[in-house]
Amino acid sequence: MALTTTTSKAHAARRKTAPVLLYGPLLAAGLLLPGYFTYRFSIDTLAGWGGASLANVLMLSPQFYAEAAASAVSSQLLSDILVSTLLFFVWAYQEARRLEMRHFWIYPVLTYTVAFSVALPLFMWVRAHHLEHAGRERTPCHPPATTR
Secondary structure, three states, X not given: OHHHHHHHHHHHXXXXXXXXXXXXXXXXXXXXXXXXXXXXXXXXXXXXXXXXOHHHHOXXXXXXXXXXXXXXXXXXXXXXXXXXXXHHHHHHHHHHHHOOOOOOOHHHHHHHHOOHHHHHHHHHHHXXXXXXXXXXOOOOOOOOOOOO
């Protein structure tokens, strides 16, 4: 009996650290890598566009998208990110409602003010924590039956 209890406690501890070990480094990379290029872009380009206006800093100016779509490769990457982001918002909104997660609005805000590579791992980390805290182990293919 003692071995079973020890084994289940060790398994529960590994399950608790898994989201941190997986999503933590992805969150850090998602913040640092795009942040570096955003910083370089702001130093190199924003001065020529009239400085750090809110539209320029948030990458909402028409010049940003003109430069982002300057080649076929960058256009492909931009369209891929935009479609992926929209798909993430649809899925994450439904998932947040299903799990009764609050403050969904933070993920679109982070996507458009920081980076999608920050919003996605943060959502996954919070979702994993919420599932663990609520004691609801779910898989995407086999959600538990709800009783009403």
